[in-house]
Amino acid sequence: MQRGHMRAPARALFVAALCGLMLLASGMAFAQAPSPPGQALAFDRAKGNCLTCHDIKGGDSPGNVGPPLADMKQRFPDREQLKAVIVDETRRNPSTVMPPFGRNLILTNQEIEAVVDFLYTR
Amino acid sequence: MKRPGSTVRTASLISVLAMLIAAAARPAIAAETIDPAADFRAFRDYFTKKFPDVPLNDFVNGPASMDADLRRQWQSIDDFPPYDFAVERGKQMFATPFANGKTYGDCFADKGIGIRQNYPYFDQTGGEVVTLELALNRCREANGERPYSYVKDEMASLTAYMAFTSRGKPFDIKIPNDPRALAAYQKGEQYFYARRGQLNFSCAGCHVQNPGNHIRTEVLAPALGLLAAMPIYRSEWNGMGTISRRFVTCNSQVRGVPLAPQDELYRDVEYYLSYMGNGLPVAGPGARP
Numbered sequence: 001m002q003r004g005h006m007r008a009p010a011r012a013l014f015v016a017a018l019c020g021l022m023l024l025a026s027g028m029a030f031a032q033a034p035s036p037p038g039q040a041l042a043f044d045r046a047k048g049n050c051l052t053c054h055d056i057k058g059g060d061s062p063g064n065v066g067p068p069l070a071d072m073k074q075r076f077p078d079r080e081q082l083k084a085v086i087v088d089e090t091r092r093n094p095s096t097v098m099p100p101f102g103r104n105l106i107l108t109n110q111e112i113e114a115v116v117d118f119l120y121t122r
Numbered sequence: 123m124k125r126p127g128s129t130v131r132t133a134s135l136i137s138v139l140a141m142l143i144a145a146a147a148r149p150a151i152a153a154e155t156i157d158p159a160a161d162f163r164a165f166r167d168y169f170t171k172k173f174p175d176v177p178l179n180d181f182v183n184g185p186a187s188m189d190a191d192l193r194r195q196w197q198s199i200d201d202f203p204p205y206d207f208a209v210e211r212g213k214q215m216f217a218t219p220f221a222n223g224k225t226y227g228d229c230f231a232d233k234g235i236g237i238r239q240n241y242p243y244f245d246q247t248g249g250e251v252v253t254l255e256l257a258l259n260r261c262r263e264a265n266g267e268r269p270y271s272y273v274k275d276e277m278a279s280l281t282a283y284m285a286f287t288s289r290g291k292p293f294d295i296k297i298p299n300d301p302r303a304l305a306a307y308q309k310g311e312q313y314f315y316a317r318r319g320q321l322n323f324s325c326a327g328c329h330v331q332n333p334g335n336h337i338r339t340e341v342l343a344p345a346l347g348l349l350a351a352m353p354i355y356r357s358e359w360n361g362m363g364t365i366s367r368r369f370v371t372c373n374s375q376v377r378g379v380p381l382a383p384q385d386e387l388y389r390d391v392e393y394y395l396s397y398m399g400n401g402l403p404v405a406g407p408g409a410r411p
Contacts, residue, residue, distance in 0.1 A: 052337045063337040090322070097331060099321040106320060 038118025041111050048107060048115050053098075057122055065097060072119045079116060086112050156304045158297050158397060161311070165398045169346040173334070182350035182405040184343035188334035192341055196409060204355040205282055205407040208362045212283025215276065220265040226280070229261035238281075238288035238404045242393050243296065244303040251306050251389040254281055255364055259384075272383035273370065278353045278362035278407075285353065285406030293350065293404065295397040310394030313387055314345075319378025325391070340411065347399045349392065351408025358411065365392055 042048040043059055050056060053065035062068075076082035084092070087102030101107045107115065169181065173188070180187040186196040216226050216234065227233035231240075241254040252260075258280050259269040270276040297303050314325045326345065328337075333344035353364045363371075366383035369391065373380035381388050 061339045063335065063340075065332050065335045065337060065342075095331070097323060097327040099323070104320045104322060 036114075036118050036121065038114035038116070041107065042115050042118055047111065048101070050115075069119055069122055072122055079120075082116055082119065083112060086115060156308050158304070158307055162398060162400065166346065168330070169333075169344055173344070178401075179403055181344050181347035182399075182402050184348070184351060184408070184410060185341035188344065189341045192411070195411070199409050203407075204357075204409055205353075205362060208279045208282040208353070208355070208407060209286045211276075212279035212281070212286075215280055216283055220262070220267050222265050224265050226258070226261055229257065229264070234284060235287045236291060238285045238406065239291040239293045240295075242389060242396055244298055244300065244306060244393065246298060246300055246303070249302045250386060251310075251393040253365070253384065253389050253392055254284060255366060256384050256389065272364060273367035274359075274361060274363050278364050278367075281353045281364055282362065282407040285351075285404055288404040289406070290403045292401050293396060293399050295393070295400055297397060306390045307394055307397065309387060310390030310392070313391045314394055319373065319376030321376040321378075323376040325372065343410075345395065345398065347402045347405075349396055350399055350402050351405040351410075353406060354408040354410045356410045362407070 039058065040047075042050045042056065045052075050069065051059040051062045053063045055062035055064065055068035055070075057070065072082065076085075085098070086107070088100035089096045089098040090100055090103075099106060102109065102112055170176075170178065173181075176187050183193075183196070186193040219225050227235070231237055238254065241257070242251050244250075245252045255272050255277055258277065259272070262269055270280075297307055317324045317327070328342045329345035329348055332342050335342055349365055352368070353362055354368075355362050359367075364383075366388065369388050370380040370383060
């Protein structure tokens with residue numbers, strides 16, 4: 001038997017313990033994790049402010065000018081389409097009251113991507 | 123046998139056809155014609171059809187006319203109106219002479235009592251829209267007094283009192299047959315429907331397209347009768363505000379650049395919007411969330 005080499009059963013035990021630790025760590029991370037960055041952007045009055053017009057699960061006192069934002073994966077299977085609504089919905093619907101978040105630089109492209117990530121969790 | 127008058131009839135038919143051809147060549151002719159009376163009918167029809175259960179005179183109550191919960195809140199607030207103080211103060215100001223011995227009443231018809239429904243009007247001498255707020259400051263300046271801020275405090279007290287003495291009187295905004303008055307009306311109308319600010323909202327986006335809908339917990343007021351309850355005590359402001367204040371804050375809220383209070387364009391907007399509310403009763407001063 002060479003030094004530095006565990007026997008097979010010991011190695012299996014070690015790997016299992018490591019996996020357990022990782023699971024525990026990720027579980028802790030999940031419990032402590034703040035909401036995804038997109039949620040903060042979506043709810044922030046100075047940023048996305050989506051709740052002013054849309055009901056979103058997890059948000060308080062939503063408005064109802066626009067439709068509730070739920071089942072987003074089914075409604076927008078194409079990520080680019082959902083992004084386009086946020087970037088500038090007036091291109092598709094000229095009479096919309098939805099602010100053109102991308103065109104008018106209300107959110108950066110990176111922020112819009114984060115909001116889209118968040119919306120796909122709803 | 124030719125019937126009498128058939129020649130005339132043929133001639134008029136030809137002229138009608140000629141007009142139709144001319145109209146076809148200029149499809150935008152209707153849009154270019156300023157017709158406040160037709161606008162008024164279309165505007166009112168839009169709201170009465172959209173809200174068939176709201177009595178016409180109730181539109182002046184703004185968000186409360188759109189929402190049962192808000193109506194209850196508003197009614198309980200109105201038992202002890204938060205604008206009472208402003209009305210009392212305005213009444214005292216009206217009764218107190220300027221340094222030269224004259225009073226506000228000397229500047230207005232009927233001593234300024236029960237005249238809110240006639241403002242704003244188009245002044246054909248000066249060629250501009252004169253609002254109540256502008257008339258009050260001009261009155262002060264003509265009598266050697268410094269003008270007040272247009273947005274709150276003394277100005278809100280004076281207009282609160284003048285509105286209070288006019289409650290229930292139907293708005294009677296006139297557009298004289300004067301191209302300058304029609305131009306002012308049209309500029310106000312264009313401003314009302316034009317988008318602005320980083321958020322890209324027009325006045326109409328909220329108050330024509332979305333009255334009764336909620337933005338967060340707020341209920342958007344209908345454009346019909348939108349100014350009838352001005353000035354208002356607004357809980358959000360923790361105090362009174364004039365029409366000028368409302369216009370400035372609306373522009374700021376859509377992240378636009380507000381005009382100066384009583385800018386000519388703001389007065390034109392007030393002219394347009396007040397004309398659209400003709401016939402509705404004065405309800406000021408009002409209370410809003």
